[in-house]
Amino acid sequence: MPFLLAAGVLLLGAALLANPATATREASLLAEAAAVHARVLTIDSHIDIPPNFGTAAYDILQAKPPRQKLDLPGMERGGLDAAFFVVYVPQRERNPSEYARAVSDAFVKVAAIRRMTDLQYPDRISLALSAHDVHQIRSEGKRVALMGIENGFALGRDVGLLDTYFAFGVRYLGLLHNGHNDIGDSAVPSRRRSEASAEHGGLSDFGRKVIARANALGIMVDISHAAMTTALDAISVSRAPVIASHSAIRGVHNHPRNLSDEALLALRRNGGVVSVVAFDSYLRPVPEEKQTALAALRAEFDLKDAEDWARMSEAERDTYMARRVELNRKWPRASVSDLVDHIDYAVGLIGIEHVGITSDFNGGGGIAGWNDTSEAMNVTIELMRRGYREDEIAKLWGGNLLRVMERAEALAERE
Ligand SMILES: [Zn+2]
Numbered sequence: 001m002p003f004l005l006a007a008g009v010l011l012l013g014a015a016l017l018a019n020p021a022t023a024t025r026e027a028s029l030l031a032e033a034a035a036v037h038a039r040v041l042t043i044d045s046h047i048d049i050p051p052n053f054g055t056a057a058y059d060i061l062q063a064k065p066p067r068q069k070l071d072l073p074g075m076e077r078g079g080l081d082a083a084f085f086v087v088y089v090p091q092r093e094r095n096p097s098e099y100a101r102a103v104s105d106a107f108v109k110v111a112a113i114r115r116m117t118d119l120q121y122p123d124r125i126s127l128a129l130s131a132h133d134v135h136q137i138r139s140e141g142k143r144v145a146l147m148g149i150e151n152g153f154a155l156g157r158d159v160g161l162l163d164t165y166f167a168f169g170v171r172y173l174g175l176l177h178n179g180h181n182d183i184g185d186s187a188v189p190s191r192r193r194s195e196a197s198a199e200h201g202g203l204s205d206f207g208r209k210v211i212a213r214a215n216a217l218g219i220m221v222d223i224s225h226a227a228m229t230t231a232l233d234a235i236s237v238s239r240a241p242v243i244a245s246h247s248a249i250r251g252v253h254n255h256p257r258n259l260s261d262e263a264l265l266a267l268r269r270n271g272g273v274v275s276v277v278a279f280d281s282y283l284r285p286v287p288e289e290k291q292t293a294l295a296a297l298r299a300e301f302d303l304k305d306a307e308d309w310a311r312m313s314e315a316e317r318d319t320y321m322a323r324r325v326e327l328n329r330k331w332p333r334a335s336v337s338d339l340v341d342h343i344d345y346a347v348g349l350i351g352i353e354h355v356g357i358t359s360d361f362n363g364g365g366g367i368a369g370w371n372d373t374s375e376a377m378n379v380t381i382e383l384m385r386r387g388y389r390e391d392e393i394a395k396l397w398g399g400n401l402l403r404v405m406e407r408a409e410a411l412a413e414r415e
């Protein structure tokens with residue numbers, strides 16, 4: 001882990017100057033964190049892949065930062081055992097051609113993930129179809145890929161497609177993205193379509209059918225991006241525990257994408273888990289000058305939402321990201337310590353059994369200190385600094401999520 005070692009040596013150097021006793025404590029903490037990080041099973045519950053994933057433009061052995069934050073050598077170096085590779089489709093207008101396009105876009109991503117695990121790099125990464133598979137693959141010394149969908153728009157209007165996605169290996173379904181869909185209301189209504197804050201008032205009848213089928217198959221229901229009304233409905237309707245694959249905590253920072261205390265408490269009663277996400281603007285208030293600069297940058301690229309992003313050329317996206325990096329240099333993003341503030345709050349409110357960790361890499365996630373898969377250990381270091389024990393860190397890093405996955409499997413009613 002060259003990067004982490006370098007960071008550790010730097011920290012150590014600064015501490016030595018200050019106080020030799022502090023330096024010794026720091027050195028032993030870093031050594032212990034490295035050992036703990038290597039022992040516990042680490043799962044990142046939400047990493048996006050772009051449509052060109054698995055092509056020469058995005059080979060998982062040679063990712064191109066800053067846009068491509070997930071790579072296989074980085075996972076290996078960073079001690080990240082497993083990740084949910086996410087099949088995301090943007091929410092577009094609900095008409096027959098856009099439904100068809102969403103299904104087709106989702107299939108392309110599913111195929112790219114299967115190609116990676118089945119054809120390209122089967123000796124280094126394998127697809128897990130069950131919680132048991134995750135342990136099995138890890139014991140073989142390989143990385144573990146799991147598959148989740150982000151946005152139920154990928155079903156079109158056809159609940160039956162869930163069976164197809166399940167057969168391909170999908171094990172969670174994020175009900176929504178930005179913008180309402182047929183399943184329910186989103187935390188962030190579409191500005192492009194001038195949506196009101198509520199369309200269904202929570203989960204729709206179609207949404208109830210989707211959750212019933214997901215439960216029957218053993219696909220976990222994911223409430224990230226759902227409005228709190230939809231989230232609470234989904235938690236009460238689901239027979240199996242529910243996850244929030246990438247959300248932060250409203251009690252620490254009041255953002256519409258973050259989970260309210262009410263939703264967190266409902267999640268605990270339901271046995272579920274929230275993976276706290278390393279997403280700058282969800283973790284803390286972004287300085288006003290930076291917000292202004294970001295808004296100007298978006299305006300320059302005519303970037304209002306994910307639909308515009310999908311339309312941009314690769315070169316435009318690269319330029320845009322390079323400019324974002326400049327802004328991050330001027331105004332640093334949230335830190336790993338900010339992330340763990342949210343974890344602390346969630347653990348305090350609903351208990352260690354119901355909290356997890358995720359990056360949302362390639363989907364807007366990434367913070368100072370955890371900006372790509374190779375830096376996962378920095379989260380463990382901060383958790384240890386806060387006094388979390390190894391068994392607690394193991395729960396946060398994947399144990400809780402696997403418990404929910406096992407429960408969803410057990411409650412499935414396979415025909
Ligand atoms: Zn997302």
